[in-house]
Amino acid sequence: MGRKTTHKFKAEINQLLDILVHSLYTNKEIFLRELVSNASDALDKYRFLTQSGQVEADETPLEIRVTTDSDAGTVTVTDTGIGMTRDEVMKNIGTIAHSGTAEITRLAQEGKESLDALIGRFGVGFYSAYMVADEVTVTTRSADPEAKPVEWTSDGRNDYKLRELDEDLPRGTTVTLKLKEDLASQFANDAHLEAVVKKHSNFISHPVFVGDTRVNTVPALWREPKFQIKPEQYKEFYTFLTHDDADPLETIHVSVDAPVQYNALLFIPPKDDDMFGFSQDNRGLDLYVRRVLIQHQNKDLLPEYLAFAKGVVDTEDLPLNISRETLQDNVLIRKISSNLVKQVYTALEKMADDKEKYAKFWKEHGKLFRAGYMDFIHKDRFVELLRFNSSDCEDAEGLVSLAEYAARLKEGQKEIYYAYGPSREALSLSPHLEIFRKKNVEVLYLYEPIDEFVMDAIREYGDYKLVAAEHADLSNIEGGEENTDKPEELAEEQKATLDSLLERIKEVLGDAVTEVRVTTRLSDSPACLANPDGAMTSSMDKVMRSIHKDTSIPTKVMEINPDHPLTRNLIDIFETDQNDPFVEQAARQLYESALLLEGYLDDPHALVGRIQSLLTQASGWYKGAK
Numbered sequence: 001m002g003r004k005t006t007h008k009f010k011a012e013i014n015q016l017l018d019i020l021v022h023s024l025y026t027n028k029e030i031f032l033r034e035l036v037s038n039a040s041d042a043l044d045k046y047r048f049l050t051q052s053g054q055v056e057a058d059e060t061p062l063e064i065r066v067t068t069d070s071d072a073g074t075v076t077v078t079d080t081g082i083g084m085t086r087d088e089v090m091k092n093i094g095t096i097a098h099s100g101t102a103e104i105t106r107l108a109q110e111g112k113e114s115l116d117a118l119i120g121r122f123g124v125g126f127y128s129a130y131m132v133a134d135e136v137t138v139t140t141r142s143a144d145p146e147a148k149p150v151e152w153t154s155d156g157r158n159d160y161k162l163r164e165l166d167e168d169l170p171r172g173t174t175v176t177l178k179l180k181e182d183l184a185s186q187f188a189n190d191a192h193l194e195a196v197v198k199k200h201s202n203f204i205s206h207p208v209f210v211g212d213t214r215v216n217t218v219p220a221l222w223r224e225p226k227f228q229i230k231p232e233q234y235k236e237f238y239t240f241l242t243h244d245d246a247d248p249l250e251t252i253h254v255s256v257d258a259p260v261q262y263n264a265l266l267f268i269p270p271k272d273d274d275m276f277g278f279s280q281d282n283r284g285l286d287l288y289v290r291r292v293l294i295q296h297q298n299k300d301l302l303p304e305y306l307a308f309a310k311g312v313v314d315t316e317d318l319p320l321n322i323s324r325e326t327l328q329d330n331v332l333i334r335k336i337s338s339n340l341v342k343q344v345y346t347a348l349e350k351m352a353d354d355k356e357k358y359a360k361f362w363k364e365h366g367k368l369f370r371a372g373y374m375d376f377i378h379k380d381r382f383v384e385l386l387r388f389n390s391s392d393c394e395d396a397e398g399l400v401s402l403a404e405y406a407a408r409l410k411e412g413q414k415e416i417y418y419a420y421g422p423s424r425e426a427l428s429l430s431p432h433l434e435i436f437r438k439k440n441v442e443v444l445y446l447y448e449p450i451d452e453f454v455m456d457a458i459r460e461y462g463d464y465k466l467v468a469a470e471h472a473d474l475s476n477i478e479g480g481e482e483n484t485d486k487p488e489e490l491a492e493e494q495k496a497t498l499d500s501l502l503e504r505i506k507e508v509l510g511d512a513v514t515e516v517r518v519t520t521r522l523s524d525s526p527a528c529l530a531n532p533d534g535a536m537t538s539s540m541d542k543v544m545r546s547i548h549k550d551t552s553i554p555t556k557v558m559e560i561n562p563d564h565p566l567t568r569n570l571i572d573i574f575e576t577d578q579n580d581p582f583v584e585q586a587a588r589q590l591y592e593s594a595l596l597l598e599g600y601l602d603d604p605h606a607l608v609g610r611i612q613s614l615l616t617q618a619s620g621w622y623k624g625a626k
């Protein structure tokens with residue numbers, strides 16, 4: 001018999017084990033789901049080796065057996081899969097921490113996500129055995145004919161022992177759990193384990209036996225005719241695939257014969273599972289060829305922006321021994337993908353008829369979906385599925401489509417307007433949108449940087465250009481003129497004074513602004529900063545600056561509202577004394593206030609100092625006037 005060696009667990013695994021061993025988590029039965037799923041993966045890997053001719057198949061049936069011994073208090077899960085060599089055991093169990101192991105430990109400690117969901121999502125299933133067992137023994141023999149059988153054993157506290165066995169075990173892996181004393185009667189029980197396998201592992205595509213009974217019965221739901229499938233079966237399969245107990249938001253089941261044969265069963269989950277971007281790795285569909293799993297999480301069947309869809313694709317048309325490396329360039333896969341994308345679009349279009357449901361979809365998956373602006377082939381359908389919050393909505397939850405916007409354009413309006421801002425509140429107070437509010441012209445509100453790229457890529461909807469509100473010219477659109485408190489028109493000489501006042505302001509601000517001019521967009525504010533004509537929108541400018549780590553203040557056009565009482569007062573003051581220091585103070589104050597609104601003012605000291613001295617003056621006058 002080989003020498004027994006002792007090895008320390010990696011620190012992250014130790015922490016994880018500590019949580020699992022002491023877990024009060026009640027749904028402990030999921031350990032069996034995880035072990036059966038590992039066994040099934042091992043069988044898939046073995047079958048793949050034989051089908052691609054790398055290993056010669058033998059007579060041993062591909063199956064999973066669960067047995068119990070109530071006297072000894074043990075549960076055993078045996079598979080005839082690929083097995084592991086000594087090196088593989090060391091690499092796979094105990095040494096290499098999954099990239100998410102530290103994260104799962106933290107999340108489990110926070111207690112926000114159930115342990116079950118975390119174990120499933122992060123792929124650390126083997127260790128869940130320690131929720132129910134004091135000791136776990138793994139004996140395994142690799143499909144590699146040269147390899148010797150190995151025994152791994154550990155009580156899950158610090159280290160594990162490893163030794164090579166001399167006897168000739170059959171190919172595959174046996175995991176034996178010595179159950180914790182208080183759990184032995186519950187789990188060393190065939191009837192109970194049968195129920196557990198039925199509940200969690202019914203769709204495993206290899207036979208699963210508990211004792212002598214074959215338990216799993218429905219391996220390929222996606223191949224069944226739609227009308228024969230009950231909603232509960234879809235739900236059950238969805239839960240099997242995703243470990244999500246909620247109902248899927250949408251089920252897409254298609255059977256296609258031309259131009260390429262395939263069956264697909266996809267689900268849109270009710271929640272986006274992309275916590276901290278981790279699920280990037282979890283994306284992709286399971287690819288089957290004639291009911292045999294060829295690739296888990298294939299990423300070529302659906303583009304990234306449709307990756308919210310989870311499920312399986314099964315085709316008759318690929319050879320079983322196709323190599324995974326060549327799948328990406330496979331013409332058939334591309335044909336299936338191009339058809340599948342259309343099916344997903346059709347499903348989304350149907351879903352969009354149900355506004356409430358589509359709003360849920362949009363809230364959870366809209367951000368990912370919007371990355372589809374790069375898919376030019378499906379642009380026309382993509383555009384119809386976009387939703388926006390807008391100035392016409394009652395609150396930040398409201399959504400409009402471009403079609404709805406286009407159907408209620410104002411008389412004379414030939415463009416669709418949008419503005420980017422941090423929140424609905426900020427946008428509904430933004431001076432840039434005053435003219436839109438006055439003329440009652442709807443503006444689409446964008447809250448995420450990606451929206452601006454979307455708008456840039458789409459450019460137009462039907463006959464209408466998409467135009468950033470800050471670049472818009474609303475002079476052709478009626479309305480807003482019947483302003484009762486609009487001041488009198490400026491007299492000719494006042495106009496001339498205004499012109500020199502603008503020149504004076506430019507002189508004060510120097511190179512901080514490119515130009516000082518009269519505005520067309522303000523009604524309630526005295527001044528704002530605008531981008532020079534033809535430049536990109538200020539929000540895009542901000543995105544670019546953050547990419548280039550440029551922290552300088554951009555040079556903009558300062559626009560002055562000639563009808564604002566402050567401007568009128570300044571005209572009078574300036575007329576009396578061109579060098580009145582108040583004019584200079586006001587110019588700087590207006591500029592910095594505008595910078596502050598645009599989010600560019602880093603140092604507020606000068607601004608606050610100026611406000612205080614103006615307040616001091618004003619209060620003096622006010623006191624005198626009283």
Ligand code: ADP
Nearest residue numbers: 038039042083084092093123124125126127173
């Ligand atoms: P995951 O299965 O998500 O990778 P686990 O912690 O459950 O994570 O398993 C770790 C690794 O151990 C697996 O990736 C696999 O390589 C190996 N393994 C586990 N169980 C078996 C088994 N029954 N047969 C062969 N290899 C196995």
